[in-house]
Amino acid sequence: MAKLLDLSIDFCDVKFPNPVLLSSSPVSNTAEMIGRAFEYGFGGVAYKTLGFDNIKIIHPSPRMAGYTYGSNNLIGLQNVEQITDRPLQDNLMDIEYLKKHWSNHVVIASIMGFSEEEWIELAKMAAGSGADILELNFSCPHMTVEGSGMKVGQSFGLIEKFTSTVRNVVDIPILAKMTPNITDITEPALSAKKGGADGLTAINTVRALTEIGLDDNVPKPNVAGIGAMSGYSGPAIKPIGLRCVTELAQCTDLNLPIAGCGGIETWVDTTEYLLCGASLVQITTGVVHYGYRIVEDILEGLSYYMEEKGFKSISEIVGKALPNIQPTDRFDLSRQGVGEYDLDRCVGCGQCYIVCQDAGGQCIDWDYDKRRPVHDEEKCLGCMICSFICPVSDPPLISYREVKNKKSVIPPVSE
Amino acid sequence: MEPCFTPDQAYAEAGRCLLCFDAPCSKGCPAGTDPGTFIRKLRLRNIKGAIATVKNNNILGGICGILCPVSGLCEKECAATPIDRPIQIGRVQRFLIEHGRKLKFNPLEKKEPNNINIAIIGCGPSGLSCAAELAKEGFSVDIFEKKPKPGGVMRYLIPDHRLSKEFLNEELKDISSLGVNIRYKSPVESGEELEKLLKEGYRAVYIATGTWGMKSLGLASVYKGFYNAKEFLEKCKSTEKPDMKKIISGKRVCVIGGGDTAIDAAESALILDAKDVSIVYRRSFAQMPGDENGKIEALKSGINFLILTQPVKYLTNGGRITGIEAVRNKLGTSDTSGRPRPVPISGSSHIISTDIIIEAIGFGPEDDSKMLFEKFKLSEKGLILVDEKTGTTSKKSFYAGGDITRGPSLIPEAVADGKRAAKAILEDMELS
Numbered sequence: 001m002a003k004l005l006d007l008s009i010d011f012c013d014v015k016f017p018n019p020v021l022l023s024s025s026p027v028s029n030t031a032e033m034i035g036r037a038f039e040y041g042f043g044g045v046a047y048k049t050l051g052f053d054n055i056k057i058i059h060p061s062p063r064m065a066g067y068t069y070g071s072n073n074l075i076g077l078q079n080v081e082q083i084t085d086r087p088l089q090d091n092l093m094d095i096e097y098l099k100k101h102w103s104n105h106v107v108i109a110s111i112m113g114f115s116e117e118e119w120i121e122l123a124k125m126a127a128g129s130g131a132d133i134l135e136l137n138f139s140c141p142h143m144t145v146e147g148s149g150m151k152v153g154q155s156f157g158l159i160e161k162f163t164s165t166v167r168n169v170v171d172i173p174i175l176a177k178m179t180p181n182i183t184d185i186t187e188p189a190l191s192a193k194k195g196g197a198d199g200l201t202a203i204n205t206v207r208a209l210t211e212i213g214l215d216d217n218v219p220k221p222n223v224a225g226i227g228a229m230s231g232y233s234g235p236a237i238k239p240i241g242l243r244c245v246t247e248l249a250q251c252t253d254l255n256l257p258i259a260g261c262g263g264i265e266t267w268v269d270t271t272e273y274l275l276c277g278a279s280l281v282q283i284t285t286g287v288v289h290y291g292y293r294i295v296e297d298i299l300e301g302l303s304y305y306m307e308e309k310g311f312k313s314i315s316e317i318v319g320k321a322l323p324n325i326q327p328t329d330r331f332d333l334s335r336q337g338v339g340e341y342d343l344d345r346c347v348g349c350g351q352c353y354i355v356c357q358d359a360g361g362q363c364i365d366w367d368y369d370k371r372r373p374v375h376d377e378e379k380c381l382g383c384m385i386c387s388f389i390c391p392v393s394d395p396p397l398i399s400y401r402e403v404k405n406k407k408s409v410i411p412p413v414s415e
Numbered sequence: 416m417e418p419c420f421t422p423d424q425a426y427a428e429a430g431r432c433l434l435c436f437d438a439p440c441s442k443g444c445p446a447g448t449d450p451g452t453f454i455r456k457l458r459l460r461n462i463k464g465a466i467a468t469v470k471n472n473n474i475l476g477g478i479c480g481i482l483c484p485v486s487g488l489c490e491k492e493c494a495a496t497p498i499d500r501p502i503q504i505g506r507v508q509r510f511l512i513e514h515g516r517k518l519k520f521n522p523l524e525k526k527e528p529n530n531i532n533i534a535i536i537g538c539g540p541s542g543l544s545c546a547a548e549l550a551k552e553g554f555s556v557d558i559f560e561k562k563p564k565p566g567g568v569m570r571y572l573i574p575d576h577r578l579s580k581e582f583l584n585e586e587l588k589d590i591s592s593l594g595v596n597i598r599y600k601s602p603v604e605s606g607e608e609l610e611k612l613l614k615e616g617y618r619a620v621y622i623a624t625g626t627w628g629m630k631s632l633g634l635a636s637v638y639k640g641f642y643n644a645k646e647f648l649e650k651c652k653s654t655e656k657p658d659m660k661k662i663i664s665g666k667r668v669c670v671i672g673g674g675d676t677a678i679d680a681a682e683s684a685l686i687l688d689a690k691d692v693s694i695v696y697r698r699s700f701a702q703m704p705g706d707e708n709g710k711i712e713a714l715k716s717g718i719n720f721l722i723l724t725q726p727v728k729y730l731t732n733g734g735r736i737t738g739i740e741a742v743r744n745k746l747g748t749s750d751t752s753g754r755p756r757p758v759p760i761s762g763s764s765h766i767i768s769t770d771i772i773i774e775a776i777g778f779g780p781e782d783d784s785k786m787l788f789e790k791f792k793l794s795e796k797g798l799i800l801v802d803e804k805t806g807t808t809s810k811k812s813f814y815a816g817g818d819i820t821r822g823p824s825l826i827p828e829a830v831a832d833g834k835r836a837a838k839a840i841l842e843d844m845e846l847s
């Protein structure tokens with residue numbers, strides 16, 4: 001790895017060597033695995049969600065299905081995995097081991113109780129084994145146990161209740177892990193705050209169906225003939241994660257630090273989460289896809305970015321995009337533009353013509369002899385869909401150009 | 416030169432990479448450039464990290480990206496081949512270097528000077544690689560170079576259409592930025608001069624003088640229209656008189672030999688508007704040692720391949736070449752190289768009319784190198800014998816690498832040898 005700038009950050013008064021963490025999932029299942037992840041460069045971990053042994057957890061088989069789009073593997077991942085299936089004692093010993101051998105790294109113990117007593121005991125035991133922070137899992141979208149996971153996350157009373165239950169028995173910081181499967185994510189977050197949460201993790205998986213088998217009519221993952229609405233993760237959900245983190249960060253009543261999660265694979269994704277107000281990021285699917293090694297490129301990329309932009313610390317990046325994210329009624333509608341075509345580099349595919357005809361302003365004609373679009377700026381809506389499909393880039397053949405006092409273009413009544 | 420990838424093309428190419436565990440391409444790279452890592456970095460949008468990986472592992476990464484015969488090296492090992500086609504590693508590597516220049520990103524770092532002087536003989540790829548590696552470690556490096564400019568074969572023999580002077584100069588800037596000092600027109604010419612370097616305060620000497628002696632069929636003396644490939648290629652690249660275009664344009668040219676140098680010479684003649692260019696080779700097309708792609712490209716460009724053809728005499732008129740008397744060969748039993756032996760067919764003698772003959776039948780150590788290296792253990796062919804792991808020679812404090820130890824080989828191997836010697840020198844210095 002290249003020499004890195006100082007990437008450390010304080011979060012809930014705990015110092016993280018860098019802001020990149022494993023999120024709670026199979027990638028953070030055992031101390032052996034997490035130790036290797038730390039060696040690759042992860043700054044901390046949200047340990048796979050702990051639960052009590054009295055309800056035996058059995059993972060469905062298979063428990064995940066990858067979503068492939070075109071030639072892109074795993075743009076999404078659907079899973080029906082439950083919380084940990086390992087004995088609680090083993091997990092606690094593993095947490096102790098991690099704290100002993102990796103004292104500069106941060107261990108967040110994710111817990112999920114199925115009753116108030118369980119929340120109390122789990123919290124005490126996890127804190128007792130040396131965890132630096134607790135993360136309360138209010139957000140698993142497919143727990144088979146009644147009254148747990150996302151069901152709690154969608155019921156604000158329970159969130160506040162369980163958070164304060166835990167708050168009363170431990171001194172270490174508490175994070176509430178939020179589900180995106182809700183209309184307004186700030187409401188449950190405010191309940192968590194009322195209950196005494198010190199920070200938030202967002203988001204857990206998005207409840208979804210990714211694919212249905214056309215021969216057997218069973219959604220994937222196909223668990224012996226049955227599929228289920230369950231958690232969807234990976235690059236496909238990054239836009240949702242960014243939205244949720246931004247909403248939480250912009251909520252002034254909340255004012256809690258945020259660990260961002262959902263679809264992070266690269267330093268670019270990481271930086272976007274930071275810009276939207278997350279102080280840490282957590283990753284699962286990126287690791288499911290590429291392995292722990294991605295962290296090297298995230299840290300290097302972040303460090304180079306900071307060097308380029310002159311940031312002295314990660315905390316300077318946090319929330320920098322927030323002032324630019326506003327309700328749509330704040331747009332300046334007097335500023336309009338058009339697509340500008342650099343036809344010297346055109347390869348003559350005609351896709352711009354097709355989409356402008358069928359989805360844009362019908363402002364392109366097609367020169368059949370030359371195989372070139374003929375663009376009429378007067379009629380151009382400036383919607384820019386042509387630029388999304390144009391295959392010529394570096395720099396883009398079709399770019400946006402603002403036009404002063406542009407006449408508005410409204411399609412006439414059909415003749 | 417072929418155009419470089421655009422960023423989108425490079426990302427798309429990296430997108431096809433399988434990101435193998437224990438990447439086989441990295442094992443296929445003689446220079447240790449580690450394509451498995453730089454392609455992964457590019458794929459994960461860590462483009463500066465990718466550039467830094469190439470640059471730090473291979474100071475001539477851009478040139479290697481252009482000139483490495485990748486289909487026999489890194490790309491040969493690519494695991495994507497059976498399901499798709501190999502990732503174009505060389506082109507991605509070159510893209511990264513050119514992109515780094517656009518970004519003005521120089522990842523090379525120098526340690527504090529350690530005030531240890533090292534001498535390097537020869538400013539070809541091997542000498543340059545060793546120099547860069549040592550300079551990064553804080554050594555003070557002087558390169559002694561016979562010629563007026565740096566680069567060795569890359570500067571003086573490899574045709575401009577394959578490697579432009581501008582590209583070479585850009586690549587060498589990074590080495591100067593490390594503070595390497597090059598003394599041009601400073602040949603080291605005798606065993607005593609070599610010894611003297613140690614007395615002058617150099618703690619180690621790396622010898623990388625290459626193989627600039629040409630083999631010959633022995634059919635020619637000084638004829639007008641006769642060249643050896645080295646002389647011909649060097650003149651083609653030179654801006655000084657005589658103007659090779661005037662000499663070659665409109666002429667019939669025969670290049671004798673079947674290796675990459677023969678192809679370079681033939682293509683250069685074609686670019687100079689020769690009327691007709693033929694490669695005359697004694698075995699069959701399949702046995703020509705040149706790079707497979709290079710051979711196909713040469714065929715496509717219109718060069719004739721006169722295979723199974725053996726010159727026996729050069730014909731002249733008034734000291735000027737007029738043709739070749741040649742015989743046809745057939746393939747016989749295998750020789751020591753494992754290739755079928757060419758056997759002349761009796762009664763097949765014929766004449767090939769030509770104005771120019773260029774011999775490209777192999778390089779070896781220069782004649783005067785025997786004197787220069789008299790105190791060293793040499794191979795039968797006069798190459799310096801070195802320890803495979805360290806590049807140490809039979810003489811203490813002397814290291815060697817590149818073509819002068821391997822015989823004519825490749826740039827990535829020359830780079831590897833330079834790195835190997837630098838590492839050994841570093842270790843030996845720390846021990847002493």
Ligand SMILES: Cc1cc2nc3c(=O)[nH]c(=O)nc-3n(C[C@H](O)[C@H](O)[C@H](O)COP(=O)(O)OP(=O)(O)OC[C@H]3O[C@@H](n4cnc5c(N)ncnc54)[C@H](O)[C@@H]3O)c2cc1C
Nearest residue numbers: 537539540541561567568602603624625817818824825826
């Ligand atoms: C025509 C041609 C085309 C080639 N094409 C390719 C290719 O496409 N890809 C590839 O990978 N390889 C190619 N090669 C091979 C490659 O160029 C060599 O393997 C490589 O250059 C060897 O590097 P080197 O540093 O050992 O020697 P050289 O490049 O030969 O450099 C040696 C240097 O030492 C100097 N020198 C010699 N004697 C003395 C002395 N006594 N005192 C001071 N200086 C001295 C020389 O002037 C020269 O600058 C090609 C070779 C030739 C001839």
Ligand SMILES: Cc1cc2nc3c(=O)[nH]c(=O)nc-3n(C[C@H](O)[C@H](O)[C@H](O)COP(=O)(O)O)c2cc1C
Nearest residue numbers: 023024025049079081204233234262263283284285
């Ligand atoms: C197989 C799998 C199991 C998961 N298990 C848990 C869990 O036990 N506890 C939890 O809080 N989140 C769990 N998650 C959710 C992840 O921690 C994370 O919030 C989510 O996958 C979004 O991030 P990603 O896109 O980086 O994967 C799981 C995710 C997956 C894919």
Ligand code: SF4
Nearest residue numbers: 444479483488489505
């Ligand atoms: S240096 Fe040459 S052989 Fe090595 S990876 Fe690069 S292109 Fe391939």
